[in-house]
Amino acid sequence: MLKHRFITALILLPIVISAVFLSSTLCFAIVTLVICLLAAWEWGRLAGLTVFSQRIGLIIFFSIFLISLLLNFLTDQSSIHFLPFGFSLLIWLSLGWWIIALILVLTYPNSAVFWQHSSFLRIIFGILTIIPFFCGMLALRQYAYEQDHKIGIVWLFYLMLLVWGADSGAYIFGKRFGKHQLAPKISPGKTWEGLIGGLLVSTLISLLFAYYFPLGITYQKLFICSVISVFASILGDLTESMFKRQVRIKDSGYLIPGHGGILDRIDSLTAAVPVFACFMLFIF
Template sequence: MLKYRIITALILIPIVIAALFLLPPVGFAVVNIVVCMLAAWEWGQFSGFASRSQRLWLAILCGLLLTAMMWSLPAYQQLDHLALVNGSLWFSLAWWIAAFVLVVAYPGSAALWRNSRTLRLIFGLLTIIPFFWGMLSLRLYGYAENHYNGAWWLLYVMLLVWGADSGAYLFGKLFGKHKLAPKVSPGKTWEGLVGGLLTSALISWLFGRYAPLDVVPSTLLICSIIAALASVLGDLTESMFKREAGIKDSGNLIPGHGGIMDRIDSLTAAVPVFACLMLLVY
């Protein structure tokens, strides 16, 4: 399993980086819509849709909704001052605060949404739609002045999340003794969380020093730590929904990694939270 994970990662990471820097805004948006449609397909399991046709329609409707929202906006401009985008990012911040409460209170909190397909669909929309706008708003940040400025920002967030995940895994394996959320994800430990945050802080320092990011280092560090914590919450939240659905992986699209949601669960929280803090708060 580890061999397949490493091989798949070595193939996917260069493709992701190439997409960040080489695709034009419309092409990047289309790729993100496809990713969000696949995520919606998998979220159908969390919402109680056992039928493939139901999940297919959910994916199609998600794609149509994102396309309609995108085409309602002016083309090729910075998005962080548009009400639709700002609202999505603020809603995301509120949703992840609520998700934190649901995870901490689990399994008791599941009584509120376990039998409500509508609520679980709303949770999916609050996860997927702000993720799309977070990706797009960061990619288009400063696009008029430098076409690659936003690509560096997105690469930074992705490395931050991947670093936090890898640091948490290594520290957890070496030093993990105290369970972080045993009722949601028994494998995660407080020692792993600290290791992930230390790794994120190191990445933040290195990027702030050597990468072309025009930002005050202290601001970058604060936003990065909060985004890293959000990435852990995104992972735990998906684990909570998978546990309720009785499934191990959200899908089997990516060999050794599971489904799309298994790969972007941390990013669905970290990207919009980071975008909201950097573009709207600071």
């Protein structure tokens, strides 16, 4: 399993880097849209949609919503504080959703009483997870594009490295030193030692990035954004794990060998991207 994960990561990493750095705005947006639609298909399983036609209906809804957002975004890339079709509102709403998700995670399994029998509620949770992620990805990628094509690209790549570093650090430190479980009722494999290790690795990445690739923001603000985003990424991971545990599945899908589904790979980013975008673009 570990061998498959490593081989798949080696294949996917150049693709991701190319999509972020080398692709045009339209190509990047389309790739992000496809990823979100695949994630929405997998979310149908988490929402308890067992009938094929129901999941097709969910995909049609997401397709209309995301394509409408994309078309409006492409017509106005100049403004980041007044994004068309409610981009800003959706990114702000994501903060509220992740606060609610934190409460659901902290009180699980008791919290499941309120949503486990409602596919509608779980679909709403999926909308609040996937749509703001799409908005945040495009908003970060295109930030200040008219002034400098590279600023948003570097921000987005920094965030990805930060989340991947935290995830890898948590895995390595957790395997080596993990003794105290972080969320035993949701994900028994995660430990507090792993969390500390992930924070140490992400802090190192933040320091190196701030020194070699200045992001146009003071390090104090960058550090605050980074720490909050790392905690958000952990919450995103735990939230998906909570929904998977409730429907008794290990992976959200089987698209990526050794890694599970699309949601399994972007669960951390679904929370980190809109939270980072909100702080970097609107608060700071």
